Amino acid sequence: MPRTLSGVGVSPGTVVGPVAKAAPPPALPEQLPPPGDPAAETAAIEAALRAVADDLQGRIAQAAGPAADILLAQVEIVRDPALVEKAGEYLTAGRPAPHAVHAAFNEFRELLAAVGGYLGERAADLDDLRNRAVAHLLGLPMPGLPRPGHPYVLLAEDLAPADTATLDPAEVLAIVTEQGGPTSHTAILAKALGVPAVVACAGVLDLADGETVVVDGVSGAVEVAPEAATVDAVRDAEARRRSAAAAHTGPGRTADGHAVKLLVNVGAARGLQAAADADSEGVGLFRTEFLFLDRAGEPDHAEQVAAYRAVFEAFAGRRVVVRTLDAGADKPLGFVTVPGEANPALGVRGLRTARRHPGLLDRQLAALAEAARATGADVWVMAPMVSLPAEAADFAARVREAGLPTAGAMLEVPAAALRAGALASACDFLSVGTNDLAQYVMAADRMNGELADLLDPWQPAVLELLRQAATAARAEDRPVGVCGESASDPAMALVLAGLGVTSLSMAPVCLPEVRAALRRHTLAECQDLAARALAAPDAATAHAEVQAAARWE
Numbered sequence: 001m002p003r004t005l006s007g008v009g010v011s012p013g014t015v016v017g018p019v020a021k022a023a024p025p026p027a028l029p030e031q032l033p034p035p036g037d038p039a040a041e042t043a044a045i046e047a048a049l050r051a052v053a054d055d056l057q058g059r060i061a062q063a064a065g066p067a068a069d070i071l072l073a074q075v076e077i078v079r080d081p082a083l084v085e086k087a088g089e090y091l092t093a094g095r096p097a098p099h100a101v102h103a104a105f106n107e108f109r110e111l112l113a114a115v116g117g118y119l120g121e122r123a124a125d126l127d128d129l130r131n132r133a134v135a136h137l138l139g140l141p142m143p144g145l146p147r148p149g150h151p152y153v154l155l156a157e158d159l160a161p162a163d164t165a166t167l168d169p170a171e172v173l174a175i176v177t178e179q180g181g182p183t184s185h186t187a188i189l190a191k192a193l194g195v196p197a198v199v200a201c202a203g204v205l206d207l208a209d210g211e212t213v214v215v216d217g218v219s220g221a222v223e224v225a226p227e228a229a230t231v232d233a234v235r236d237a238e239a240r241r242r243s244a245a246a247a248h249t250g251p252g253r254t255a256d257g258h259a260v261k262l263l264v265n266v267g268a269a270r271g272l273q274a275a276a277d278a279d280s281e282g283v284g285l286f287r288t289e290f291l292f293l294d295r296a297g298e299p300d301h302a303e304q305v306a307a308y309r310a311v312f313e314a315f316a317g318r319r320v321v322v323r324t325l326d327a328g329a330d331k332p333l334g335f336v337t338v339p340g341e342a343n344p345a346l347g348v349r350g351l352r353t354a355r356r357h358p359g360l361l362d363r364q365l366a367a368l369a370e371a372a373r374a375t376g377a378d379v380w381v382m383a384p385m386v387s388l389p390a391e392a393a394d395f396a397a398r399v400r401e402a403g404l405p406t407a408g409a410m411l412e413v414p415a416a417a418l419r420a421g422a423l424a425s426a427c428d429f430l431s432v433g434t435n436d437l438a439q440y441v442m443a444a445d446r447m448n449g450e451l452a453d454l455l456d457p458w459q460p461a462v463l464e465l466l467r468q469a470a471t472a473a474r475a476e477d478r479p480v481g482v483c484g485e486s487a488s489d490p491a492m493a494l495v496l497a498g499l500g501v502t503s504l505s506m507a508p509v510c511l512p513e514v515r516a517a518l519r520r521h522t523l524a525e526c527q528d529l530a531a532r533a534l535a536a537p538d539a540a541t542a543h544a545e546v547q548a549a550a551r552w553e
């Protein structure tokens with residue numbers, strides 16, 4: 001009998017396939033036989049750590065850039081002889097080998113956490129390594145991605161960085177997690193790789209490996225044990241949808257020719273070429289923090305220039321909107337953010353870090369300016385987490401002083417969206433970060449899967465604020481884009497166009513369907529869809545009404 005579980009769709013596409021679960025962290029049994037021969041127990045511990053190191057080493061070859069660096073650092077931790085020595089002390093004190101390894105890792109973890117800053121942030125990585133070593137000693141599968149030997153739908157509680165770094169889209173048909181929110185990094189990564197994904201799907205881990213599911217990355221439905229006819233219908237519909245989307249190319253515009261620029265979001269070096277090859281009008285959000293993450297200090301001028309040049313050259317002839325460093329909250333950075341801040345999402349993050357580190361921003365602007373000069377690219381620069389018109393004006397002055405002509409502000413803070421007209425007149429353009437805007441409008445942590453319904457960008461309150469901001473920006477004759485995840489939802493894209501948004505920036509894989517949706521509707525129809533969403537009593541109704549009223553073929 002088919003049955004349906006429901007979660008939140010975060011990366012579009014519908015697929016059918018057998019599930020395979022990422023092995024959960026091992027439960028450490030309280031009672032185990034006391035250690036036997038110390039030499040044999042020590043050898044078992046060494047073998048477990050070697051197995052973990054070899055497994056990670058094997059993944060380095062498949063990873064690239066910062067992901068490979070993270071894995072390399074983890075291999076070094078596991079190979080540290082001090083770890084075996086520390087576990088040996090616990091063995092001597094009478095602890096069985098799995099307990100001894102567990103305790104040794106925990107001791108290292110506490111040391112790192114006490115140091116704080118960059119090293120403190122690496123402390124959580126030790127838990128993943130500890131779990132892998134303990135699983136090996138207990139004869140359990142190593143936590144992490146399964147390897148069933150055929151393409152599968154990956155089920156997990158949430159994904160660890162080591163897993164997301166090496167996930168192969170040719171093997172993983174879709175991702176379904178029990179935890180995670182719509183703007184969690186699992187969601188962003190899935191979309192960047194073009195893998196359909198559903199998060200916050202309660203009960204999905206109760207499925208047995210090999211069971212067949214249909215995953216709908218838009219509605220969030222996960223149908224278990226579908227009828228053969230459903231499987232055929234899903235495969236046909238997906239093929240039809242893809243070919244309809246592929247039928248349109250070129251700049252974004254509605255059926256009556258109203259332009260809505262279609263841009264891509266770019267992050268790590270991984271995927272840059274694929275992003276550049278996509279049929280887009282440029283980059284609407286270049287997240288530069290990937291260059292700063294997982295390192296002990298700021299990249300120097302030459303390194304920054306080289307990284308920015310790579311993106312500008314890949315998009316030669318097209319606009320590139322660069323976001324300056326957005327450190328803090330969901331993107332902590334040891335050498336920039338404030339350690340132990342009680343409430344980092346409301347703390348010194350984004351542009352606010354320039355209060356403490358003005359040089360960091362100016363050095364980044366200088367490197368961007370040099371890369372722009374060297375490539376002749378059309379570079380626009382914007383600041384994240386702007387709250388005040390005065391901040392936008394100050395940022396724009398610094399951008400121009402650095403020799404870059406076009407400065408903008410992101411609308412992520414409700415105060416900024418409410419005063420969008422004043423912000424717009426203080427700079428050259430605005431870009432709405434709906435991931436953070438929804439978080440702050442709804443007072444719901446974007447990393448908290450339990451609150452996914454509140455965080456939904458279809459919340460009429462979020463849409464109402466967006467309407468006001470877009471209207472105010474247009475009154476100032478300034479472009480206003482959307483670069484949060486909601487821009488990649490074809491139904492939402494119609495609403496955003498109807499609200500007056502002038503560009504939409506998204507993962508490259510989402511472009512064809514958004515482009516096709518715009519081409520099927522006139523601006524007046526988009527405005528009508530926007531009015532329906534705004535008048536809806538709640539997010540689910542807004543989404544359902546627009547989905548039903550729009551034309552999809």
Ligand SMILES: C=C(OP(=O)(O)O)C(=O)O
Nearest residue numbers: 433434435436483484485
């Ligand atoms: C685009 C956004 O920025 P990030 O997801 O990187 O915070 C956003 O907040 O919508």
Ligand SMILES: [Mg+2]
Nearest residue numbers: 412433435436
């Ligand atoms: Mg943001």
